[in-house]
Amino acid sequence: MTAPLIDPDRIEADYLIETAFDPMQAAEIMAGEQSSGTFISVPGETPELKERSAARVERLTVYDSVAQPTLPGAGRPNAGDGLWQRAKVTLSWPIENLGASMPNLIATIAGNLFELKPFSGLRLVDLRLPRAFAQKYAGPQFGMEGTRRLAGVHGRPLIGTIIKPSVGLTVEDTAAMVDQLCAGGIDFIKDDELQADGPACPFDARVKAVMAVVNRHADRTGKKPMVAFNLTGDMDDMRRHHDLVLAEGGTCIMASLTAVGMAGMIELRRHSQLPIHAHRCGWGALTREPMLGWSYPAWSKLWRLAGADHMHVNGLENKFSEADDSVIASARSLSEPLFEEAPMRAVPVFSSGQTVRQAAGTLQAVGSPDLIVTAGGGVVAHPDGIAAGVTAMCEAWDAAAAGVDLPTYAQDHPALAAALSVY
Amino acid sequence: MTAPLIDPDRIEADYLIETAFDPMQAAEIMAGEQSSGTFISVPGETPELKERSAARVERLTVYDSVAQPTLPGAGRPNAGDGLWQRAKVTLSWPIENLGASMPNLIATIAGNLFELKPFSGLRLVDLRLPRAFAQKYAGPQFGMEGTRRLAGVHGRPLIGTIIKPSVGLTVEDTAAMVDQLCAGGIDFIKDDELQADGPACPFDARVKAVMAVVNRHADRTGKKPMVAFNLTGDMDDMRRHHDLVLAEGGTCIMASLTAVGMAGMIELRRHSQLPIHAHRCGWGALTREPMLGWSYPAWSKLWRLAGADHMHVNGLENKFSEADDSVIASARSLSEPLFEEAPMRAVPVFSSGQTVRQAAGTLQAVGSPDLIVTAGGGVVAHPDGIAAGVTAMCEAWDAAAAGVDLPTYAQDHPALAAALSVY
Numbered sequence: 001m002t003a004p005l006i007d008p009d010r011i012e013a014d015y016l017i018e019t020a021f022d023p024m025q026a027a028e029i030m031a032g033e034q035s036s037g038t039f040i041s042v043p044g045e046t047p048e049l050k051e052r053s054a055a056r057v058e059r060l061t062v063y064d065s066v067a068q069p070t071l072p073g074a075g076r077p078n079a080g081d082g083l084w085q086r087a088k089v090t091l092s093w094p095i096e097n098l099g100a101s102m103p104n105l106i107a108t109i110a111g112n113l114f115e116l117k118p119f120s121g122l123r124l125v126d127l128r129l130p131r132a133f134a135q136k137y138a139g140p141q142f143g144m145e146g147t148r149r150l151a152g153v154h155g156r157p158l159i160g161t162i163i164k165p166s167v168g169l170t171v172e173d174t175a176a177m178v179d180q181l182c183a184g185g186i187d188f189i190k191d192d193e194l195q196a197d198g199p200a201c202p203f204d205a206r207v208k209a210v211m212a213v214v215n216r217h218a219d220r221t222g223k224k225p226m227v228a229f230n231l232t233g234d235m236d237d238m239r240r241h242h243d244l245v246l247a248e249g250g251t252c253i254m255a256s257l258t259a260v261g262m263a264g265m266i267e268l269r270r271h272s273q274l275p276i277h278a279h280r281c282g283w284g285a286l287t288r289e290p291m292l293g294w295s296y297p298a299w300s301k302l303w304r305l306a307g308a309d310h311m312h313v314n315g316l317e318n319k320f321s322e323a324d325d326s327v328i329a330s331a332r333s334l335s336e337p338l339f340e341e342a343p344m345r346a347v348p349v350f351s352s353g354q355t356v357r358q359a360a361g362t363l364q365a366v367g368s369p370d371l372i373v374t375a376g377g378g379v380v381a382h383p384d385g386i387a388a389g390v391t392a393m394c395e396a397w398d399a400a401a402a403g404v405d406l407p408t409y410a411q412d413h414p415a416l417a418a419a420l421s422v423y
Numbered sequence: 424m425t426a427p428l429i430d431p432d433r434i435e436a437d438y439l440i441e442t443a444f445d446p447m448q449a450a451e452i453m454a455g456e457q458s459s460g461t462f463i464s465v466p467g468e469t470p471e472l473k474e475r476s477a478a479r480v481e482r483l484t485v486y487d488s489v490a491q492p493t494l495p496g497a498g499r500p501n502a503g504d505g506l507w508q509r510a511k512v513t514l515s516w517p518i519e520n521l522g523a524s525m526p527n528l529i530a531t532i533a534g535n536l537f538e539l540k541p542f543s544g545l546r547l548v549d550l551r552l553p554r555a556f557a558q559k560y561a562g563p564q565f566g567m568e569g570t571r572r573l574a575g576v577h578g579r580p581l582i583g584t585i586i587k588p589s590v591g592l593t594v595e596d597t598a599a600m601v602d603q604l605c606a607g608g609i610d611f612i613k614d615d616e617l618q619a620d621g622p623a624c625p626f627d628a629r630v631k632a633v634m635a636v637v638n639r640h641a642d643r644t645g646k647k648p649m650v651a652f653n654l655t656g657d658m659d660d661m662r663r664h665h666d667l668v669l670a671e672g673g674t675c676i677m678a679s680l681t682a683v684g685m686a687g688m689i690e691l692r693r694h695s696q697l698p699i700h701a702h703r704c705g706w707g708a709l710t711r712e713p714m715l716g717w718s719y720p721a722w723s724k725l726w727r728l729a730g731a732d733h734m735h736v737n738g739l740e741n742k743f744s745e746a747d748d749s750v751i752a753s754a755r756s757l758s759e760p761l762f763e764e765a766p767m768r769a770v771p772v773f774s775s776g777q778t779v780r781q782a783a784g785t786l787q788a789v790g791s792p793d794l795i796v797t798a799g800g801g802v803v804a805h806p807d808g809i810a811a812g813v814t815a816m817c818e819a820w821d822a823a824a825a826g827v828d829l830p831t832y833a834q835d836h837p838a839l840a841a842a843l844s845v846y
Contacts, residue, residue: 035617036588044596044803045588053591053623071711073744096623097590103655103682104619107704111616111679114707115743165459165468167520168476173467193534194458196527200476200519232526235658235690256534259526261684267658281530284537285709285716288494292715293708320538321496380467 006340010092012058012128013109013298018069018121018291020076023087024060026118031055031091033116034108053097059090069120070291084120100132102306103262114292121291124298131339133305137266139344140309142275144370147309147347150251150275152223153187156401157363159393160188160226160374162351167194171201175209177386181379182217182225184387185394188372191230193256193281203231203241211248218249228254228277228310235264239271246273252310257303258282269307277349278308288321296326297333304334304344310372311346316361319353328365335370347372354378355423356396356406356416363400373397383418392419429763433515435481435551436532436721441492441544441714443499446510447483449541454478454514456539457531476520482513492543493714507543523555525729526685537715544714547721554762556728560689562767563732565698567793570732570770573674573698575646576610579824580786582816583611583649583797585774590617594624598632600809605640605648607810608817609802611795614653616679616704626654626664634671641672651677651700651733658687662694669696675733680726681705692730700772701731711744719749720756727757727767733795734769739784742776751788758793770795777801778846779819779829779839786823796820806841815842 019026031037035055036045065083076082091109098104114122148154163169163177181189197203207229218224231241232255242253254277255268269276286293300311313330314322331350337343348371350362355378363369375393382389395416399409410417442449454460458478459468488506499505514532521527537545571577586592586600604612620626630652641647654664655678665676677700678691692699709716723734736753737745754773760766771794773785778801786792798816805812818839822832833840 036591044592044600049588049591053588071744072713073711073746075744096621097617098619099621101619101656101660103657103679103687104617106682107616107619107655107679107702110708111682111704112707112743114705114711115737115745117742117744119744165472165476168459168472169467177467193530194520194527196521196524196530198519198522232530233524233686234526235686237524238686256526256530259529259534260686262687263656263658263661263683264526264686264690265684267687267690279530281534282537284535285533288496288537289712289715290495292712314538319540320535321494321498321540321542322538323496 006128006337007131008092008128009130010094011105011109011130012090012092013124014088014090014126016086016121016123016125016291017089017119018066018084018086019119020069020074020080020084021118023062023085023089024057027057027060027089027091029118030089030113030116031057034091034111034113035093035097053094055091055093057089058092061088063087071120073117074120075117086121095130095132100136102137102266102302106262106302110294123290123292123295125295126298127301129338131341134339134342137305138269138307139305139338139342140307140346141269141272142309143345144347147226147275151187151226155369157369157397158187158226158372159390159397160190160372161186161379161390162190162192162374162376163195164192164376164380166192169201171205171209174201174206175213178210178227179213180386181390182214184390186225186390188226188228188374190228190254190277190374193230193232193279195230197233197237203229204244207244207248207250211250215249224251226252228252230254232256232259235267238264238268242268242272242274250274252277254279256281257308262302262306265303265306265308275309276307277310278303278312280312296330300330300334300346301338304338304346308346310349312351313348315350315352315354316358316365317353331366331371349374356392356419357423359396360400363397369401378423382415383422384415388415388418391415429551429760430554431515431551432553433517434528434532434553435513435515436547437511437513437549439509439544439546439548439714440512440542441489441507441509442542443492443497443503443507444541446485446508446512447480450480450483450512450514452541453512453536453539454480457514457534457536458516458520476517478514478516480512481515484511486510494543496540497543498540509544518553518555523559525560525689525725529685529725533717546713546715546718548718549721550724552761554764557762557765560728561692561730562728562761562765563730563769564692564695565732566768567770570649570698574610574649578792580792580820581610581649581795582813582820583613583795584609584802584813585613585615585797585799586618587615587799587803589615592624594628594632597624597629598636601633601650602636603809604813605637607813609648609813611649611651611797613651613677613700613797616653616655616702618653620656620660626652627667630667630671630673634673638672647674649675651675653677655679655682658690661687661691665691665695665697673697675700677702679704680731685725685729688726688729688731698732699730700733701726701735703735719753723753723757723769724761727761727769731769733772735774736771738773738775738777739781739788740776754789754794772797779815779842780846782819783823786820792824801846806845807838811838811841814838
């Protein structure tokens with residue numbers, strides 16, 4: 001009986017709420033506002049129309065209460081205990097209200113909700129979709145299997161890095177750095193999300209110079225490192241840049257989700273013949289307040305459906321404000337099936353302050369080597385240079401796979417030993 | 424000397440920050456992370472590269488401090504007074520880093536910033552752009568002047584309404600309601616943002632049925648009410664739906680900004696021959712925590728540049744959690760010029776719980792009748808029916824323009840008098 005849970009007949013969304021009102025009453029206000037209701041009852045909202053179109057409160061679980069409201073501007077009832085009650089509520093909608101359209105899904109499940117006055121907190125934490133969405137949207141085109149095939153990496157994570165400095169390198173500098181990384185045996189290279197198509201390092205020239213280097217190494221070794229070129233931009237530029245990467249023998253494109261947006265990502269997926277490496281820069285604005293916005297499992301499901309092959313999840317012991325348990329939950333959520341017959345799993349990408357030190361913990365947390373890890377300074381700032389940085393990362397993941405601790409493994413692996421001395 | 428302030432040579436963004444570190448040190452971390460730096464100094468970040476590409480801290484104004492961090496996960500220095508300092512900081516970037524690309528602008532000014540560990544609060548409050556952006560993006564195609572021309576309304580606000588119930592009406596129900604609204608003399612009608620292209624009320628059939636009604640009234644009166652049809656959706660659907668609205672004689676399209684996203688809105692603007700009515704549903708997730716995300720003047724500038732003609736700003740005495748001063752600041756910001764030679768002003772759209780009661784206050788706050796007001800229940804729930812609801816709204820705005828208070832004006836305006844008895 002798992003099928004109905006995965007593929008419900010109605011759109012289902014789970015929210016964490018905080019309210020001074022009776023939580024069921026508050027949940028019904030949410031449901032009304034996001035379907036047939038308005039603030040004042042209107043003549044056309046007949047019982048038949050409500051039955052057909054109203055959102056329903058499916059489940060409500062009351063949690064703890066707090067003395068102070070988390071967010072400003074919330075209203076409170078005239079009577080009551082003065083506390084702000086937290087609860088989890090599940091709403092559902094008939095798909096007939098909107099059709100299987102992802103932009104309209106966003107307007108429905110995450111539209112005019114976050115500002116509703118009865119709530120001092122409102123966060124979308126998960127969602128489940130009818131299979132009509134799987135018929136409309138194809139999901140990841142490559143996923144882990146296609147990524148492994150293109151990159152020629154099997155049975156272990158893809159060891160990657162980010163071209164650093166983030167921005168400011170010329171086309172020639174960039175190609176020279178890629179040359180060193182390829183010589184060092186890297187599996188995966190990505191542009192920083194700040195590297196775009198500026199006059200100081202134009203996209204077309206960068207792709208041509210970098211792919212000349214990559215193709216030369218691929219001819220030499222028989223294995224082509226995957227380079228995720230950041231083509232974030234206007235729609236026509238993204239299509240043209242995709243075509244250039246493909247023509248030059250490239251095997252991956254990168255786009256920033258919050259910068260491109262949903263309609264653009266859907267269109268990019270339809271056009272693309274390459275894996276889409278999805279960057280989540282800007283995500284913090286949607287998630288960092290725990291009682292507002294989105295949690296990653298809900299948010300990432302939409303982008304998986306839209307076709308993101310690789311999804312950034314931050315990293316263990318990262319340099320941002322996110323705790324490890326949140327990173328792990330995000331990474332694991334990417335392998336939960338979206339639909340029974342179309343799981344649409346995405347590849348978790350670990351990054352941010354990643355060095356040799358997080359390999360074992362990451363492997364244990366994810367429970368599988370089906371992931372990409374990217375280290376910026378963790379590779380290029382290695383004391384013996386970039387090639388040693390790549391080697392050390394590979395060694396750290398070999399050690400993790402073998403279940404050997406780093407100091408022991410480093411005894412006969414000098415690149416790893418040198419890395420341990422600085423990271 | 425106002426020109427340089429409006430059109431700076433570099434991209435400039437203002438942030439409200441909260442940090443336990445020295446605010447200047449924290450600001451420099453922001454600047455480094457969003458340009459040439461990484462967490463560990465990397466060999467390629469030479470002084471020349473920094474000079475060319477690094478973001479700069481232009482200005483810093485220290486505000487008050489607070490005893491508790493607003494957001495979780497922030498780090499603090501080993502020494503210090505234990506307080507969390509608030510400040511306003513302005514960063515700048517050379518446009519050569521990214522080029523005049525709006526999606527890449529978003530990744531730069533609002534990318535991996537909100538999660539930075541030194542910050543317990545980080546909010547983008549304003550921005551100023553070099554005129555290269557005005558050469559790349561055309562801004563609103565119609566604005567207030569084009570909207571007035573199409574709607575045939577001059578010297579006063581467009582009085583509008585939202586088709587309610589939000590969702591659940593059939594095509595025939597919708598056309599019948601539009602018939603009543605047109606008969607009542609309405610200037611502007613919009614779909615609710617939940618009304619999409621579902622099988623219960625398909626877009627194409629709805630547009631054809633509604634425009635048949637609207638065209639009939641226009642033939643009768645010589646004035647065509649503007650109907651904003653919600654075409655939020657995938658890119659190909661949006662283009663096709665735009666073409667249908669245009670072919671049927673429609674004069675406006677509507678799209679939800681957070682649902683469509685930036686690349687999609689840019690593409691829609693390039694395709695569109697009609698004013699774009701931009702809905703902001705979902706905006707609350709980005710703004711409701713005052714120390715996180717975006718403030719409206721910064722956010723709306725991007726959408727104005729992308730071509731939004733009408734921008735929602737909520738409304739006075741609204742039913743959401745937003746205070747009136749925030750609504751007024753949002754509305755006024757839409758008329759601040761984006762560039763000296765291309766002001767790209769957008770039309771503020773007031774909505775949410777709007778009735779006859781907010782007319783005078785809104786007119787006073789905006790200082791001009793160049794706006795659209797939409798009332799849902801405030802029109803259709805009028806005790807004497809929809810036509811009386813429209814009449815009452817028009818009368819309330821006539822009263823505001825004349826500087827007469829509502830009870831006085833209602834003495835010889837029975838529709839307004841009836842409205843005052845229920846709203």
